[in-house]
Every structure is written in structure tokens, then in C-alpha cells.
Amino acid sequence: MADDDLQAIRARRMAEMRGASGGGELPAGLPAGMTAAAGGAGGGQNAAEEAEKKSQMEEMRRTMLFQILDNQARERLARIKIVKGDKARAVEDLLIRMAQSGQIRSKVNETTLIGLLEQINEANQKETKIVYNRRRDDDSEDEDWGL
Template sequence: MADDELQAIRARRMAEMRAAQGGSAGSMGLPAGMAAGGPPGNSAEEAEKKSQMEEMRRNMLYQILDNDARERLARIKIVKAEKARAVEDLLIRMAQTGQIRAKVNESTLIGLLEQINEQNQKETKITYNRRREDDSDDDDFGL
């Protein structure tokens, strides 16, 4: 019974998403001047569409991650939101391409974080600039 209800909810959301995408695709044929001056209700539609996309994103992450990994990602999001967003994007891409077969646990998430850190790690290089001048402060002791 619960599976049937879940399938019905998913089907309804997918239909809503398709309808929202179909409605926005029709406005692409308008001239540039008309597209810029949209109706005032357009921002409300965009906000609703954005909230639906975020809801889908959360649902996908809920399906991809187990509880421990989800908690770790939430803690990372508190400290470094852009890094957490990058990890979420990576996980969603991996799930869509079929690279993830089972739920991602905390140790797998840590491995992904380490890979992202290695890719984004900047090498620190310190250069000493020693100046040699005839007018050194050490020579002023005799004055």
C-alpha cells in the first residue's frame, strides 16, 4: 500500500515537472524585447519552480545517501556550503549516470571529499625576497 502511494506521488510530481518545463519552453520563441518584460507573476512561477527543483534534489540525495552520510554532509554544509553543494552535485551526477549502485555510506562520502580536496588543493609556495643594499641598518652602530 505504501509503495503504491509513493509511486502515485512520484508520478504526480513528474507530471508537474514536465508541465512546468513545457510551459517555460513555449516562451523561448518570443522576441528578445518581449521576453525581458515578462508578467509580474513570472517571478512567483520561477520561485515555485526553484523550490520544486530543490525538493527533487533533496529527495534524490535522500535516496542516494544513508543516514550517517547525510548527517556528515549537513555538518559540512553548515561550515562550507559551496563545498557541500559541489559534493551534492557530484553525487547526483554519479547516480544519474549509474555509477552509484547502492546507498553511499559515510566512508564513501569521506573518500569523495578527499578526492575533491585533492583536485581543489592549491599548492602554497613561499618565496623569500632578500634585499642586499649597501645602506644596511647593521652598519649604523658606530654613529
């Protein structure tokens, strides 16, 4: 291979690595395979980007739920979130998946939301089982009293 070809391959690879690491220049002291985040420099910037990305995702989630639910259903879901946050999150996830797959054609009202909650409760409901351990005749306490 010619030196020009190797230079072009190296330049393309460096551009790919910069794109994957967030677009910044690689510091001169780092080896070719190591990104700036892995070297310890710029770790705060990645955390800020992650926090920004997470807040954008939550905002998208809220807007989708605003479009999916009517006012009464939204209020009920907010009350459920106060008491059982994990159950409310599961219902929100289910509603978003249903909307993305096209199963929801109009806004979800409160009665439909109650039906979804009942379905989730039935699916997650654990059956309680009671076991009675009865004494046997040989374990009778009558013998202890001498009767």
C-alpha cells in the same frame, strides 16, 4: 500567397508565441512580437512561477540525495553544509551527477563520502609558496652604525 494561407501562418505563429510566453492571451495593445512579460503586465506571475519551479527543483534534489545517501552520510553532509555550504553543494552536485551517469550502484555510506570529500579537497587545494627575500651585502645596516 492567399489570404487564407497568411491567416493560417499568423495563427500558428501566435500559438507558438503563446506557448513560449506561458500560454496566456496576448493583450490587444501589444505588438505581435512582444510577449506579456516583456510588456510589463504579468511580471509577478512569472516570478511566482520561477519560485515554484526552483522549489520543485530543490525538492527533486533532496529526494535524489535521500535515495543516494545512507543516514550517516546524510548527517555528515548536513554538518558540512552548516560549516561550508559551497563545499557541501559541490559534493551534492558530484553525487547527483555520479548517480545519473550510473557510477553509483548502491547507497553511499559515510566512508565513501569521506573519500569523495578528500578527493575534492585535493583537487581544490592551493599550494602555498613562501618566498624569502634576503638582504644583500650592499644593504647592510652595519654601515649605518659606523662599525
